[in-house]
Amino acid sequence: MDFELNEDQKMIQETIRKFAKERIAPVAAENDKKARFPMDLFRELAGLGFMGTPIPVEYGGAGFDYLSHALVAEEIGRVDSSLRGTYSVQVSLVELPLYHFGTEDQKKKYLPKLTSGEWIGCFGLTEPGAGSDPVGMTATAKEEGGHYILNGQKTWITNAGIADLAIVYAKTQPDAGAQGITAFLVERGTEGYSTRDIHDKLGLRASNTGEIFLENCRVPKENILGEKNKGFKVALSTLDFGRFTVAAGCVGLAQGCLDASKDYARTRVQFGKPIASFQLVQQMIADMVVDCEAGRLLVYRVADMKNKGLPNTRETSIAKYFCSEMVNRVAYKAIQVHGGYGFSGEYNVERFYRDARINTLYEGTSQIQQLIIGAYELGIRAFD
Numbered sequence: 001m002d003f004e005l006n007e008d009q010k011m012i013q014e015t016i017r018k019f020a021k022e023r024i025a026p027v028a029a030e031n032d033k034k035a036r037f038p039m040d041l042f043r044e045l046a047g048l049g050f051m052g053t054p055i056p057v058e059y060g061g062a063g064f065d066y067l068s069h070a071l072v073a074e075e076i077g078r079v080d081s082s083l084r085g086t087y088s089v090q091v092s093l094v095e096l097p098l099y100h101f102g103t104e105d106q107k108k109k110y111l112p113k114l115t116s117g118e119w120i121g122c123f124g125l126t127e128p129g130a131g132s133d134p135v136g137m138t139a140t141a142k143e144e145g146g147h148y149i150l151n152g153q154k155t156w157i158t159n160a161g162i163a164d165l166a167i168v169y170a171k172t173q174p175d176a177g178a179q180g181i182t183a184f185l186v187e188r189g190t191e192g193y194s195t196r197d198i199h200d201k202l203g204l205r206a207s208n209t210g211e212i213f214l215e216n217c218r219v220p221k222e223n224i225l226g227e228k229n230k231g232f233k234v235a236l237s238t239l240d241f242g243r244f245t246v247a248a249g250c251v252g253l254a255q256g257c258l259d260a261s262k263d264y265a266r267t268r269v270q271f272g273k274p275i276a277s278f279q280l281v282q283q284m285i286a287d288m289v290v291d292c293e294a295g296r297l298l299v300y301r302v303a304d305m306k307n308k309g310l311p312n313t314r315e316t317s318i319a320k321y322f323c324s325e326m327v328n329r330v331a332y333k334a335i336q337v338h339g340g341y342g343f344s345g346e347y348n349v350e351r352f353y354r355d356a357r358i359n360t361l362y363e364g365t366s367q368i369q370q371l372i373i374g375a376y377e378l379g380i381r382a383f384d
């Protein structure tokens with residue numbers, strides 16, 4: 001095992017860390033307060049090659065490996081979870097499934113637009129009545145000539161209101177369960193496709209979240225992603241990419257909590273001494289450090305497995321489960337170290353604490369991750 005980053009990875013980490021510190025961090029709190037998506041920063045990140053980190057150069061990507069992808073998610077997540085979410089969706093939930101399941105025509109048509117930041121993508125799986133159990137979806141797609149007619153509703157979709165391209169899942173054979181789901185590429189502007197924003201979220205306020213409405217939405221047959229009735233496989237594979245960057249983002253956010261807590265503990269004086277000198281404060285800091293480091297190793301292990309092309313669903317779920325719970329523990333302690341001031345929007349840890357909460361919910365709740373891990377250990381699937 002080699003725990004050293006290679007020269008490319010070090011360069012990527014340095015570049016994205018500098019950009020996050022100098023360009024993203026100074027405006028993150030204001031964007032959160034105003035619930036404003038930073039389109040300028042999204043485009044700047046794309047200009048640096050970071051909206052296509054692991055996508056091959058021939059499709060407009062940067063051609064780096066999965067550890068580099070994790071490093072980018074980690075460093076953005078360290079300062080702004082909203083923007084990290086957009087990065088994860090764009091690259092992990094849209095570009096990577098397109099790259100792995102798309103036809104050559106689809107890849108050539110869509111990937112350069114997405115990696116360059118000209119287009120934004122979204123991933124539409126969840127419905128009002130189908131979250132943890134996506135097979136319970138009711139969206140349908142009926143074949144009609146050279147088209148499919150899509151009807152249904154998707155909800156809680158990151159980027160829905162700003163996306164130019166959606167990967168939408170619908171049932172092409174409603175009585176066939178998981179074997180009757182198909183993934184479709186749907187462009188904004190397609191007749192029968194519309195979106196509506198969701199407001200007043202607990203966290204990720206600078207990230208766009210919304211609903212997608214499909215009302216007799218006509219999608220050409222060539223826009224099936226993967227094969228007809230094989231969409232569930234596309235969705236599960238997509239989630240292995242997405243959960244990986246969620247976990248990496250959690251490590252970054254936990255590190256952001258730790259950075260802020262160390263700074264505060266060194267400067268805040270009580271009983272005539274910096275609070276950093278009290279053993280119980282050091283205990284909180286030590287627990288945060290151990291949590292961050294453990295999460296980071298789990299994420300980097302998955303990156304290594306992905307780089308080697310090894311199956312990694314189990315390890316990805318372990319990383320996602322641990323890191324999403326871990327970042328909530330760490331954010332809780334960050335507020336504790338800041339005392340009453342941590343409760344105020346004046347300090348970043350207040351935003352970090354709110355942003356941490358989503359991670360145990362989306363891309364499979366902690367309970368769903370536990371059931372995936374349990375099934376690997378026991379050989380019995382709780383879902384069936």
Ligand SMILES: Cc1cc2nc3c(=O)[nH]c(=O)nc-3n(C[C@H](O)[C@H](O)[C@H](O)COP(=O)(O)OP(=O)(O)OC[C@H]3O[C@@H](n4cnc5c(N)ncnc54)[C@H](O)[C@@H]3O)c2cc1C
Pocket residue numbers: 089122123124125126130131132133155156157158159201204209358361362363364365366367368371
């Ligand atoms: C901000 C935000 C962004 C999102 N972005 C996207 C996106 O881009 N694309 C997308 O498709 N979706 C997205 N989602 C949806 C997200 O993935 C779902 O919310 C999530 O999968 C959980 O589904 P649910 O909310 O319907 O909860 P439910 O499935 O109703 O779960 C409720 C509770 O029941 C538990 N539960 C459910 N089934 C079981 C079981 N079998 N055993 C034990 N416990 C169980 C859950 O763990 C949870 O605690 C987003 C959600 C949010 C809040």
